[in-house]
Amino acid sequence: MAKDKTYVLGMFPYPSGEGLHVGHGRIFSAVDVMGRYFRMKGKQESQSSDHSPKIAQGSELGGQVLSPMGWDAFGLPAENAAIKAKKNPIDMVPHNYGNFRAQMKNLSFDFDWKHEFATTDPTYYGFTQWLFLHLYEAGLVYREEVAINWCPKCLTGLANEEVMGDGTHERCGTVVTKKSMPQWVMKITNYADRLLNDLSAPVIQSSSNPVDDRKTGKQENRNTNMGLDWPRGILEMQRNWIGKKEGVRVKFQVESPSSLSSLTALEVFTTRIDTINGVTFIVVAPEIADGWINGGFEANEEVKKYIEKSLQKSDQTRQEGEKNKTGVDTGLKAINPWNQEEVPIYVADYVLPDFGTGCVMGVPQYDERDLAFATKYNLEVKDLPLDKYEDVLAKLTKDKVANSETNWHLRDWVFSRQRYWGEPIPLVYCEKCGDQNGVVPLTEKDLPLELPYLESYEPTDTGESPLSRINEWVNTKCPKCGGPARRETDTMPNWAGSCWYFLAFPWWSEKTKTQLDEFKKKSETPYTNFWKEVAKPEIDKWLPVDWYLGGAEHAVLHLLYARFWVKVFQDRGLLDFSEPFLRLRSVGMVLAEDGKKMSKSLGNVINPDEMVAKFGSDAVRLYEMFMGPWDQAISWDTRSLIGQKRFIERIGEAVKKVGDKTSPILSVNLVKLGEKVEKGIVEQKFNTAIASIMEFVNMWRGSDLVMSQNDVNKFAQLLSPFAPICAKSIWDQAETAKWPTFEEVSEMAEVPVTIAVQVNGKLRATVELESSKSKVESEVMKIVMDNEQVKKWAPGEIKKTIFIPGKIVNLVV
């Protein structure tokens, strides 16, 4: 069912000490423009006139609008900055977001401030902890000793998604290493199928999307008819990251040496079972072979040394050997179940332990990597025809040595961080009544579990969280048996708060803490009751988010994690929907004037406060929206900003030209302008919307044309989403009145129109005539055939005439 509401949200910022930058400005200006537009639009009668622009029809968007703002304030940069300043982030962070808020108000961002919160507010993270407990109770959180990605600078473990393509930490740029330690891990892989399928499942009725209603032959750069209306690139990035691979798991018997009796068979994963006849060797990952040795396999020195060396390599250095594959023969042999041939088993570090089974069948005939390896180690390369995939699978399945299997690139989500500045994980270790993980979860009435105020909270390089040093905090009582227990001392990653913040905005207010305290007095399950009675009704009203605007850097981070949590909460009955963000739009990065990424160290950062002080907030907003296509990266150019200041001054001159009745040409153009502005806003083509307003102002100001006061007011409204201060100075109700309708005016028929005249497709003349006549072929041809240029270029017989009403005549001679 279409809801009469619009939820417009920008990805909430991380309030760093440096303050808002112009990249934030680009996102939030757009959010504000859209929020302001939909707010005014929502005041229109729901049944608008047939003459209103096409884009406004059939749209559920409108009604009430929610456009909130908050602060994603936990995380490493704040903590690192606080360490440097020798302060506690608890004291520093509110100062930082206070500054962000002031800067946003300075840019006239009209957000719903009454819903504001920071993820670091204990009342907020109490809910984060409660939701974590839901994930825990769903069996989606487990403890495992794994070799995780470790940032040696930030001294914490990281999720796969936080390691960039070049092997560095996405926050600090340090090369990530491996460290083996026990971790809390979230079973996001349980949801891999749904996370993949729901990207293309039809969640939006096409008629409800104003953009789809447009008649356009052009293929848009995003999914429009099916599934999430997200940029294609981001959908692809998520698909690739989830990385579904369908293949076959095949068992090879191993000619087991007496040293390891349990090693009788190994399994390989392949997507090309049809090439199994060409197998001439087997390769296992060093980690697998290491397991055999630990199990008692007596490998020779060369093998042991190779494995030892490989295990010390980071993923990064292991990949550097891409062209130069190394490996060593284990001396073991395997039997190919398809043709019973005996092949050698090698260990090589080009095989990864965590994809498939960590064992690969070497088919040099059909696989480049295997060929490189075979060439290097003088292994046989066969030359055989392919078998039929289904035949091989059927036979091997019947022989019970193979089965179809799906593998995923997606790994479970390493969730614990060995740092101070995050939500404490609400679990305690109790020797008496701990579960399979040795822990007892806190109960609802224990929440929030507050982060203690520490004088010293520097991370350690031992992998121990700073919280572990605080005995009075660590030592606690078991919530179940009351006996002695220890708290979990790792904290949550900064993604935790952003995984559900969009669910909190609709119901969050200053009163939330008091309300929650009331629930705490009344019941043992205050959070559950609060959710049911206070939060859920508002969530039902406002979610999912209709428009989500932000940076593409979150494609496989926040956007994936948040989708995962929402699906879990749906399964837990906390929510009634499965996808949080219906329409996603990603902003292009704002680069420095030198074309490089803005950074403090390069000294090329543009400070928006300075820009506002110099040019005014309207000019800065206009420039952010006008500088180029909103979704495209662009270099900042302060010189160009002057143009927006001039534009505002020209508006001031134009609006003085008021008359009793609007000049016909302006009447007609005002209607067209209204359509262009609305279309520009809903399609995020803010640059062309502003250009249209400029054109209109140029025409109005540079002539003796006038507008009626009523039309001047309408014009001010069109301007107000972009330049609210200027608009308000023209008409004091420009921001608050309902969005005007732009109906066709009677002057439409009278205003002159220029028709292009082509001969054989080349422009040879233009003719001008009244709009109404320009649509009638006989009227147009009368004038065309009388034109000197036409007589010159088409003197003889005209074979064919193409007439496009109101636009063009093409004479074929």
Added chain:
RNA sequence: GCCGAGGUGGCGAAAUGGUAUACGCAAGAGACUUAAAAUCUCUCGGCCUUAAAACCAUGCGGGUUCGAGCCCCGCCCUCGGCACCA
């Protein structure tokens, strides 16, 4: 290698298959000013030119069409993401 987005003036860029270069910046000339800044007016793709007209121009080569920046086929280049994924 795979996936995605792009390639149009000096620069940022416009353009439902229908007048390419809108809008803005920069630049040049002029006005105002003692002067500068600001502002205003005009010019501003290339070629040729006093001017006009013609011709040539949307990365390259073909094609479809009355008509292609846009659609189709084959390339080149730039940017972003992923990648020894078996």
